[in-house]
Amino acid sequence: MGRLALTVQTEPVQSVTAGFDLRGSPASGRLLLTSPLGNAVASVAWTETDAEWRQGDQVVKKRNLEELTTELGGTALPVAALFAWLNGTALEADGWQADLSRYKDGRITAKRNFPLPSAELRLILQP
16 A cells, blocks of 8 residues: 556656545456545556456456556556565566565565656555
8 A cells, every 4th residue: 555656758757646445366356446536547457367456447458467567557567566566575587676675664666668658666665
């Protein structure tokens, strides 16, 4: 649980900032994104066989979470690595490199330079 900022260097640049609550595992889980006031903005739910994004009345379904995050954000998010990073464990994934040097302060930064588009994910964790 905390706040996230994702910037993807597409044309135009895509940027998302939101509160997040991540539950489950890389195989099956749910991610809730919230506004600065704590209102639900969107949710993502996934299993090993499908993934679904809900934002208001809009629903996007894909075969897996990688396809879904690529369509919505321009790049696949490393979900297995994200769960590891949130537990303070360094795990490489498809060009992503996490900086966990400030993990004890509740801050994680991960960058991907290859394959393109490059991306940066910043997380601020809350207890």
